Amino acid sequence: MSKIYGEAETEVRALDNVSFSVKKGEFVLVIGSSGSGKSTLLNMIGLLDRPTEGRVLVDGFDTSDLTDNEISAFRNKKLGFVFQFANLLADLTVLENVLLPSQIQFDSTTNNRAKEILEKVGLKDQLFKRANKISGGQAQRAAIARGLVNNPTIVLADEPTGNLDSVTAKNVIEVMKKMAKDLGQTFIVVTHERAQFGDVDRIITIKDGRAFEGEHSPELEVVA
Amino acid sequence: MDYRLHLAKRMLVNKRGSLIGAVLAVSIGILVINVNFVIFQGIYDAIVRDMSEYRFGDIYVYDEEKSTIEKSDIVLINWFERIPGVEAATPRLEASATAETRILGQQHEKFNVPVLGVDPISDIRTSTIHETVGDGQYVYARNSIVVGESVASDLGGCSRGCSFMSGGETDPTATADVDLGDCQPVRVGDSVKLTITDQWGIDQKKRFVVTGISGTAGGQGFDRSVIIHIDTLRDMLDRSGESRSIMVRLQESVSPHDAKQIKNQFLRAFPNDNLRAETIEESAESTLSGFKSGIAMINLIGYFGMGSSAFAILTIQMMLVNSKTREIGIMRAIGARRKDILIIFIMQGMIIGAMGAGAGTALGLGYTTYAKITNMEFQGSLALEVNYNWQKIGETAFLAFILAMIASIYPSYRATKKQPVEAMRSV
Structure with missing residues (x-):
């Protein structure tokens, strides 16, 4: 897929014929310098934005022709999001934040699952605290729990450690990896802090809007 | 509980300042309308009450063409008093007279006054x-x-020296020798001479003894008239057995609808006597139509005030939406539909409307109760007739609620237009 902003002389190709597939259960790291197109790529996969050309397939399902409501439902059921800033709703408690994706589809059966996940991410004692009363690391772990509660096909994480100190970042990364391993959950994580993540299943490098397989390997263009 | 309602509530509670401002805007609108109603409707009802008590009764009968009813008042009164629900009926006769007093044999004052003859x-x-x-x-x-x-x-x-209110004229020469310092209102036991021109144009004079002084709050009674025995007035006018009107009092349990039925029954019973009958509602309608229009106008101003409070809610809701841009982006990203966002903010409007309507109605009822308990008076004289008009109270609260909800539609619609990625970048 490609994503082009502007027209003619002002045209910017944020993504240029990027094409790759991710296997179920893979922990994929998308790296690249600032402005390389990493977040744009994640927005396309997360259906938060539409590609100018190409398509996104999730579980073999083409998302190109979905209506706005269908996209919302698809995001809710198939995708989990973890953002740079935890982006919890300050008006709700930690548990309420985690339950929100399931409540959006009026599913009231996830209460126990939410509590289990929160226990796994180490927030068992913070369930009923207001989201703005917990630390940055705790908030990010709660955001991971929220991303997992609907048992999505993919969890998309955009710079999840970008706003955390190194110790907290390490802790959050461990949580993500643990979840990936325990739940067999697919993660696509965008970061420019490659070193923090250690060993991962796969790395994709984005440079000038183009995707390359592996780390610092511009010669290896990713092919589906 | 629906998560949208829960979220709407939490968002509002955590923005207490905005919530209080919006609720006050709604409640003040309702309070203004309630206060207007208590005062102006209270004055209207007080005037109607006094008109009924002193002048018209519950049903008022008079001759459509002539100044007096020629049919025997005894026949008419007996007819009414046989009808269930009628408490009593009485004839009345009205005329104009020249009244004069004398002090030490010297004419003191002389002017025209309305005379009411009563049984x-x-x-x-x-x-x-x-x-x-x-x-x-x-x-x-x-x-x-x-x-x-x-x-x-x-x-x-x-x-003297003030404007004379009874419609008569003071004879300036007649009072020339009396010192202003002699001002002494007529008292019980004094004598007053009335001169009345009878139906043949002949002046009939008679001296009366003052037995009482009548005064009413707000001057709705006969403060500017004199009251004498109806038979005396009939004799002076040479109108034996005639009356100007029949005033009918109904029992308290009789509804306005039943009053109308009694009136219609009466008119059917006397079809050839040119008689006209009005219930107090009809008499008040024709006498106070201008006043009623004034009340409607003042109520309209109140409703404009309520409309202004809707604009205040719209502004506050716009501020709330702008302050929650990031949250809107997050919710959209995790799967909330535009409709869900719309519902959340409309629910906020409904919460504001419900709280404002509740608070405004409570304040309005508080004021109404205070006015009722303290027998609130208009300009210190006319005691307001304070009634709880539940229909009006309910309508006002409902209208305020609906306005608050309508005022939330545009901000809510704006909230749905935010794109998740851009919205989440908002600080």
Whole structure:
């Protein structure tokens, strides 16, 4: 897929014929310098934005022709999001934040699952605290729990450690990896802090809007 | 509980300042309308109450063409008093007279006054005008006269130099020798001479003894008239057995609808007598239509105030939406539909509307109760007739609620237009 902003002389190709597939259960790291197109790529996969050309397939399902409501439902059921800033709703408690994706589809059966996940991410004692009363690391772990509660096909994480100190970042990364391993959950994580993540299943490098397989390997263009 | 309602509630509670501001805007609008209603509807109802008590009763009968009813008042009153629900009925006769007083044999004051002739026995069962006699007692004999407070004052020379309100003219020459310092309102036991021109154009003079002074709060009674025995007035006018009107009092349990039925029954019973009958509602309608229009206008101003509070809600809701841009982006990203966002903010409007309507109604009811308990008076004289108009109270609260909800639609719609990625970048 490609994503082009502007027209003619002002045209910017944020993504240029990027094409790759991710296997179920893979922990994929998308790296690249600032402005390389990493977040744009994640927005396309997360259906938060539409590609100018190409398509996104999730579980073999083409998302190109979905209506706005269908996209919302698809995001809710198939995708989990973890953002740079935890982006919890300050008006709700930690548990309420985690339950929100399931409540959006009026599913009231996830209460126990939410509590289990929160226990796994180490927030068992913070369930009923207001989201703005917990630390940055705790908030990010709660955001991971929220991303997992609907048992999505993919969890998309955009710079999840970008706003955390190194110790907290390490802790959050461990949580993500643990979840990936325990739940067999697919993660696509965008970061420019490659070193923090250690060993991962796969790395994709984005440079000038183009995707390359592996780390610092511009010669290896990713092919589906 | 629906998560949208829960979220709407939490968002509002965590923005207490905005919530209080919006709720106050709604409640003040309701309070203004309630206060307007208590005062202006209270004045209207008080005037209607006094009109009914003193002048028109619950049903008022008069001749459509002539100034007097020629049919025997006994026949008419007997007819009414046989009808279930009728408390009493009484004849009344009205005329104009020249009233004069003398002090030390010298003419003191002389001017025209309206004269009301009453049947003392049936009048005290039908009207409460006798209760307005604060000093002395009501008409009881053929030569007794009850003088209105203003007339008593004027006859004592106390209104000289002021505008005369009874419609008569003061004879300036007649009072030339009397010192202004002599101002002394007419009192019980004084004598007043009335000169009335009868139906043949002949002046009939008679001297009366003042038996009482009548004064009413707000001057809705006969403060500017004199009241004498109806038979005396008939004799002076040479209109034996005639009446100007029949005033009918119904029992308290009789509804306005039943009053209308009694009126119609009466008109059917006397089809060839040119009689006209009006219920108090009809009499008030024709007499106070201008006042009623004024109330409608003041209510309209109140509703404009409520409309202004809707604009305040719109502004506050716009601020709330802008302050929650990031949250809107997050919710959209995790799967909330535009409709869900719309519902959350409309629910906020409904919460504001419900709280404002509740608070405004409570304040309005508080004020109404205060006015009722304290017998609130208009300009210190006319006691307001305060009633709980539940329909009006309910309608006002419902309208405020609906306005608050409508005022939330545009901000809510704006909230749905935010794109998740851009919205989440908002700080």
